[in-house]
Amino acid sequence: MILDSYTAANRRRYSLASSLxxxxxxxxxxxxxxxxxLVILYSAGNQNEDIIIRQLTRLAVAFGVMMxxxxxxxxxxxxWTPWLFTIGIILLIAVLIFGEGKGVQRWLDFGLLRFQPxxxxxxxxxxxxxxxxxxxxxxxxxxxVFVCIILIIVPTLLIAKQPDLGTSLVIASSGIFVMLLSxxxxxxxxxxxxxxxxxxxxxWYFMHDYQRQRVLTFxxxxxxxxxxxxxxxxxxxxxxxxxxxxxxxxxxxxxxxxFLPERSTDxxxxxxxxxxxxxxxxxxxxxxxxxxxRSLYISTQAQDTFGRLVGGSIAITFFFNIFxxxxxVTGLLPVVGLPLPLIxxxxxxMVTLMIAFGIxxxxxxxxxxxxx
Amino acid sequence: MIRKLHIKDHGIETxxxxxxxIVAITIIILMILGIVARxxxxxxxxxxxxxxxxxxxxxxxxxxxxxRGLIYDRNGLLLAKxxxxxxxxxxxxxVKDIDDxxxxxxxxxxxxxSDRQHFxxxxxxxxxxxxxxxxxRLTEEEVARFSVNRHHxxxxxxxxxxxxxxxxxxxxxxxxxxxxxxxxxxxxxIDTANYSATTHIGKLGIERSYEDDxxxxxxxxxxxxNAQNRTLRIIxxxxxxxxxxLYLNIDMKLQLYANKVLGDYRGSIVAIDPxxxxxxxxxxxxxYDPNQFVTGIGVKSYAALRDSPDKPLxxxxxLGQYPPGSTVKPFIGLAGLxxxxxNSDLFCPGWFMLEGDERRYRDWKKHGHGNTNLDKAxxxxxxxxxxxxxxxxxxxxxxxxxxxxxxxxxxxxxxxxELAGLFPxxxxxxxKRGQAWFPGETLITGIGQGFxxxxxxxxxxxxxxxxxxxxxxxPSIVQSTQGRDDEKxxxxxxxxxxxxxxxxxxxxxxxxxxxxxxxxxxxGTARSSGQSAAYKIAGKTGTAQVFGxxxxxxxxxxxxxxxLRDHSLFIAFAPFDKPTIAIAVIAxxxxxxxxxxxxxxxxxxxxxLLGKEL
Numbered sequence: 001m002i003l004d005s006y007t008a009a010n011r012r013r014y015s016l017a018s019s020l021x022x023x024x025x026x027x028x029x030x031x032x033x034x035x036x037x038l039v040i041l042y043s044a045g046n047q048n049e050d051i052i053i054r055q056l057t058r059l060a061v062a063f064g065v066m067m068x069x070x071x072x073x074x075x076x077x078x079x080w081t082p083w084l085f086t087i088g089i090i091l092l093i094a095v096l097i098f099g100e101g102k103g104v105q106r107w108l109d110f111g112l113l114r115f116q117p118x119x120x121x122x123x124x125x126x127x128x129x130x131x132x133x134x135x136x137x138x139x140x141x142x143x144x145v146f147v148c149i150i151l152i153i154v155p156t157l158l159i160a161k162q163p164d165l166g167t168s169l170v171i172a173s174s175g176i177f178v179m180l181l182s183x184x185x186x187x188x189x190x191x192x193x194x195x196x197x198x199x200x201x202x203x204w205y206f207m208h209d210y211q212r213q214r215v216l217t218f219x220x221x222x223x224x225x226x227x228x229x230x231x232x233x234x235x236x237x238x239x240x241x242x243x244x245x246x247x248x249x250x251x252x253x254x255x256x257x258x259f260l261p262e263r264s265t266d267x268x269x270x271x272x273x274x275x276x277x278x279x280x281x282x283x284x285x286x287x288x289x290x291x292x293x294r295s296l297y298i299s300t301q302a303q304d305t306f307g308r309l310v311g312g313s314i315a316i317t318f319f320f321n322i323f324x325x326x327x328x329v330t331g332l333l334p335v336v337g338l339p340l341p342l343i344x345x346x347x348x349x350m351v352t353l354m355i356a357f358g359i360x361x362x363x364x365x366x367x368x369x370x371x372x
Numbered sequence: 373m374i375r376k377l378h379i380k381d382h383g384i385e386t387x388x389x390x391x392x393x394i395v396a397i398t399i400i401i402l403m404i405l406g407i408v409a410r411x412x413x414x415x416x417x418x419x420x421x422x423x424x425x426x427x428x429x430x431x432x433x434x435x436x437x438x439x440r441g442l443i444y445d446r447n448g449l450l451l452a453k454x455x456x457x458x459x460x461x462x463x464x465x466x467v468k469d470i471d472d473x474x475x476x477x478x479x480x481x482x483x484x485x486s487d488r489q490h491f492x493x494x495x496x497x498x499x500x501x502x503x504x505x506x507x508x509r510l511t512e513e514e515v516a517r518f519s520v521n522r523h524h525x526x527x528x529x530x531x532x533x534x535x536x537x538x539x540x541x542x543x544x545x546x547x548x549x550x551x552x553x554x555x556x557x558x559x560x561x562i563d564t565a566n567y568s569a570t571t572h573i574g575k576l577g578i579e580r581s582y583e584d585d586x587x588x589x590x591x592x593x594x595x596x597x598n599a600q601n602r603t604l605r606i607i608x609x610x611x612x613x614x615x616x617x618l619y620l621n622i623d624m625k626l627q628l629y630a631n632k633v634l635g636d637y638r639g640s641i642v643a644i645d646p647x648x649x650x651x652x653x654x655x656x657x658x659x660y661d662p663n664q665f666v667t668g669i670g671v672k673s674y675a676a677l678r679d680s681p682d683k684p685l686x687x688x689x690x691l692g693q694y695p696p697g698s699t700v701k702p703f704i705g706l707a708g709l710x711x712x713x714x715n716s717d718l719f720c721p722g723w724f725m726l727e728g729d730e731r732r733y734r735d736w737k738k739h740g741h742g743n744t745n746l747d748k749a750x751x752x753x754x755x756x757x758x759x760x761x762x763x764x765x766x767x768x769x770x771x772x773x774x775x776x777x778x779x780x781x782x783x784x785x786x787x788x789x790e791l792a793g794l795f796p797x798x799x800x801x802x803x804k805r806g807q808a809w810f811p812g813e814t815l816i817t818g819i820g821q822g823f824x825x826x827x828x829x830x831x832x833x834x835x836x837x838x839x840x841x842x843x844x845x846x847p848s849i850v851q852s853t854q855g856r857d858d859e860k861x862x863x864x865x866x867x868x869x870x871x872x873x874x875x876x877x878x879x880x881x882x883x884x885x886x887x888x889x890x891x892x893x894x895x896g897t898a899r900s901s902g903q904s905a906a907y908k909i910a911g912k913t914g915t916a917q918v919f920g921x922x923x924x925x926x927x928x929x930x931x932x933x934x935x936l937r938d939h940s941l942f943i944a945f946a947p948f949d950k951p952t953i954a955i956a957v958i959a960x961x962x963x964x965x966x967x968x969x970x971x972x973x974x975x976x977x978x979x980x981l982l983g984k985e986l
Contacts, residue, residue: 050496138385181396183388240414240422254426278415285404292400296393300386308389312396319400323407330410 021070021365023298029291030342030357034059036284037268037343043250044263044271045345051264055345062354069358073366074307077359078131084120085128091117092158118167119352121155123359125171126317129178130309138305139183148179163208166336169324174317181312218334231267234259235329239273246277264345266337269329284343292319295357298364307363314356434595435569438588439534441615443548443578445624446650446851451548452579454534457667458510460518461503464495466527473525474506480521481507481514486670503531508667536572536666540624542659543631546687547622547787547849549577550662566590569612575665577687578618578849581787585853588615617854619861621650626980630655633975637959637968639939640688640828643976646836646945646954648866649845651785652980654829656688681935690790693825694958697914698753698965699943700774700820702838702883704761705746707773709879713764714746720756726763726811733759733815736915750886751896753913755819762818767809770817771797776872777834777844784846784867785829793830796823821917831943831956839910839945839954841880842872884910888948891970898942901970907981911944911973913965937961942969946977953980 017024038052038059045051095117129148133140140148152175159168180189204212217229238254247253252274255263263271273281292315299311318341325340327333339346341353414422443452460481467473474491477483483506491506510518515530522528536551538544551572554562558573567573569590574580591612595603630641630653643653660677669677677685686692708714722740723732735741735755741748749757762770775781780795794800796817798809816822826834829847837844846867854861874880887910891902897913916939940962945954955973962968978984 048496137381138388177396181389181392183385183392236414237422237425239411240418241426243415243419243423273411273415278411281411281415282408285408289401289404293397296397300390300393305385308386312389312393316396316400319403323403326407330407330414332407332410 018365021361023361023364026294029287033287033342040268040272040343041264041345043275044255044268058350062350065351066354066358069355070361072362074363078306081127081131085124088117088120088124089155092155096161116348118159119348121171122352123355125155126174126178126310126313129175130306133182134305165211166338170321173320174313177313177316178309181309214335231261231335232331235267235270236331238270239330242274242277244278246275246280249275251275266339267329268344269326269340288322295360298360302363303367311360311363314360434593436591436593436612437569438590438612439614441586442617444619445622446620449624451540451544451624452536452538455537456532457535458515459505459531459533460507460510461505461529461531463503463527480517483507538662541661541663543628545659545662546656546689547577547654549579550575550665551579552665577787582618582850586615589613618850619852620849621851623652627653627655629979630976633972637962638682639959640692641957642689642828642832643953643955644832644836644847646839646951649847651847651849654689658682658684660684689828690785693791693793693827694939695824695916696820696826696831697916697941698820699831699912699914699941701750701758702887702912703774703777704758704818705750706879706883707765707770708761709882710874711765714761717743717745718757718760720744720754724756724759747886751889751893753897758818759815762814767814767817768797771795777837778830779826783829783833786848786850791827793827794823794825828956828958832954835943835945835956836954837872839951844869844871887912897966898970901974907946908948909944909946909977910948911942913970914941915964916941935961938963940968941965942973944973
């Protein structure tokens with residue numbers, strides 16, 4: 001494979017990197033994407049240096065945390081998994097009781113530290129599932145599958161209740177990906193999908209008004225031009241007018257004339273599409289695809305079930321985030337407030353993402369130490 | 373936790389996972405191709421279409437703020453208006469050297485250091501092509517000076533905005549309230565579309581409680597802009613709908629006068645029309661100027677207001693909870709009459725003792741009132757009589773009767789935040805304090821001390837109910853709303869609560885006659901305030917202890933810290949036969965009710981009923 005030869009070519013640096021427990025191809029691809037993100041953000045944020053400095057700080061913290069996590073051996077992670085997951089669930093319940101904010105409760109405030117417990121679950125849900133599935137032969141028995149479904153549903157509902165539909169969607173998916181990778185029979189998977197489609201009207205019943213509005217707007221954006229329909233219409237114009245080569249960096253009229261809302265955060269992809277065109281987007285998608293492929297490759301090389309399942313889930317969830325965001329910005333999916341990984345302006349989810357990649361690197365690099 | 377070890381076939385599992393991973397990457401690649409297909413459709417196939425749209429996308433929707441409704445008093449006096457204000461604004465993108473421009477501007481217009489800091493902070497937060505205010509409220513001279521020199525300052529302009537102004541300043545602040553910049557908490561509460569052009573929102577009082585009426589409906593304007601985002605022409609517009617004007621029940625002239633006669637006392641005056649619950653005057657002192665909050669109060673000035681021991685920010689009319697002292701006696705007396713327990717005389721030696729208890733409950737008059745009936749007990753404010761009456765009534769019956777007058781309950785006034793006060797009961801003490809009720813507590817409740825707390829508004833409302841022989845109205849500040857100038861004002865409905873019914877309606881007159889004699893008889897505690905009045909007043913003085921005095925200790929006013937002195941209270945209504953005004957006056961640490969609060973009430977009655985001084 002290409003990925004293999006690339007590794008071989010870097011054998012020398014790799015040995016230094018492996019003592020630091022880092023995966024060089026992955027870290028290079030992540031850094032390139034982050035740099036590209038800063039370039040776009042500079043334009044999307046109207047050349048405001050403060051925004052760039054703040055984002056750089058976040059990136060530095062996130063990469064630092066990733067390197068720290070990479071030092072922890074997978075065994076250690078395996079040992080901690082049930083505890084971390086339990087703490088996450090307790091904090092989720094706490095946030096529903098003591099959470100900050102009127103109507104929307106996502107944050108817990110510990111004075112200095114203010115964070116969303118759902119971020120802990122993002123990482124620990126795949127881990128707990130892998131931990132639970134790893135001690136028996138795969139594919140899992142029906143009873144195990146049932147327990148796993150409970151483990152997925154509880155945090156998903158707790159987060160949906162905050163209400164944070166976007167995050168609960170990501171978390172449910174990351175759990176489902178573990179299940180798919182664990183080798184469940186295809187006919188179970190297909191029947192579950194059919195059941196999900198049948199249950200869709202039920203979901204409508206549980207949605208908040210603003211969430212229903214988003215779905216309606218998605219179906220007919222022109223109807224709600226003053227609200228979120230405006231987002232979709234304007235972002236399609238931005239991307240479409242970019243054409244093959246784009247209008248050039250800092251020259252996007254849609255974004256700079258303030259037609260495009262939330263252009264530094266959820267809709268940053270539209271700014272990119274307008275200024276760099278299809279060619280630019282292909283470059284970004286290639287980078288993303290490389291990160292995903294490399295992550296999946298790392299997972300297949302893992303020596304135990306835990307590492308395989310967690311790694312695979314991280315890779316697919318990363319893609320899921322990208323797909324939902326780009327789908328939303330290009331008008332293929334309803335507006336769900338999910339950032340574009342490594343590109344969008346914003347802090348918490350960036351750190352979580354890099355922790356996930358830190359785990360991947362730990363899985364990969366500690367393998368060699370173990371086999372000696 | 374013990375984890376069972378299973379013998380697993382690693383080969384099979386690895387292969388199974390690899391197969392799944394290959395399926396996953398295949399699906400991912402297919403989905404990415406799907407995205408690419410969508411982008412090809414948008415960026416290649418429909419490129420022409422979107423390109424034209426983006427070219428034509430020079431139409432902008434700009435929200436237009438509605439004009440905030442005005443507030444008038446009951447006689448049409450303007451209490452809150454909108455005045456044009458000129459602010460100096462800069463567009464950072466169009467200014468080459470901001471520091472240099474500020475330096476040169478300061479020669480034409482006064483720019484303080486705090487203006488400068490505030491501006492710099494905004495520059496960092498806002499987008500570079502947005503107009504950012506540097507100075508508010510330019511004087512006419514400054515406007516003129518700048519206009520002459522404006523060609524020297526590229527990217528600097530003067531903007532005219534309407535800002536709220538309260539002509540009577542501090543005199544009505546606690547009632548009318550004020551508007552201020554919308555903050556993050558309010559942003560979550562409001563309809564953001566309707567407020568898209570609005571910068572200010574009601575923060576307090578009427579401005580806050582009637583925000584929905586006052587604000588109005590946002591309008592929209594479609595503008596054509598050029599590539600520099602400058603407006604070329606207006607295509608279409610939906611004008612905003614102004615907020616409703618409000619007419620209050622408040623008589624502002626009376627309120628100003630009440631403010632004056634309360635003098636330097638901290639305290640409160642509430643005057644109410646007993647026939648319908650209309651609030652004529654709501655004074656809370658000390659007060660502060662609401663206008664400084666409209667354009668943003670400085671941190672220091674705000675801290676000074678907030679930390680002042682006199683608590684000027686505190687609206688005493690609805691938040692100040694005071695022990696009512698002897699002003700509860702007419703009500704307790706009425707409870708006694710209604711229960712048939714207040715018909716006998718009693719000898720007052722100057723103190724009262726419970727059986728089997730050493731403690732002496734003292735009368736304010738050291739050597740006692742001698743033989744006392746209910747009338748004398750109200751007129752001369754005998755404590756011992758009410759100790760005994762309270763003991764006979766017991767706490768729960770008192771609690772039930774007093775609740776009918778609204779003691780311990782919110783009055784339902786139409787501004788947000790009112791406190792309920794407290795009239796204790798056995799039940800309350802068990803629930804809130806987890807303690808049993810003591811007989812001694814019943815006694816002091818009978819003279820309005822102990823746990824009992826009332827707001828000035830509650831006292832005035834209860835007095836109005838008494839004046840009307842039990843007719844009980846909800847106190848209200850806003851009388852009517854007016855949509856447009858050519859429309860008639862719409863009167864808000866008057867709410868009547870359940871009336872207080874006595875077994876024998878004659879008893880109303882008995883108690884009211886005693887209250888009359890408080891002012892119009894030679895031994896009445898407020899006789900000096902009733903002298904030579906052109907109409908008859910019925911009232912009751914009260915002196916509420918701020919802190920307890922030890923057993924048998926002599927109370928010497930001069931020796932006590934000013935802030936620990938008794939509160940001076942007075943409730944009254946007039947004219948006696950056909951009451952049109954009921955009042956509650958509280959002067960904090962004013963000392964005796966008859967010396968301070970009663971004369972203030974008399975002056976207000978004279979002003980309102982005879983038109984003196986207004």
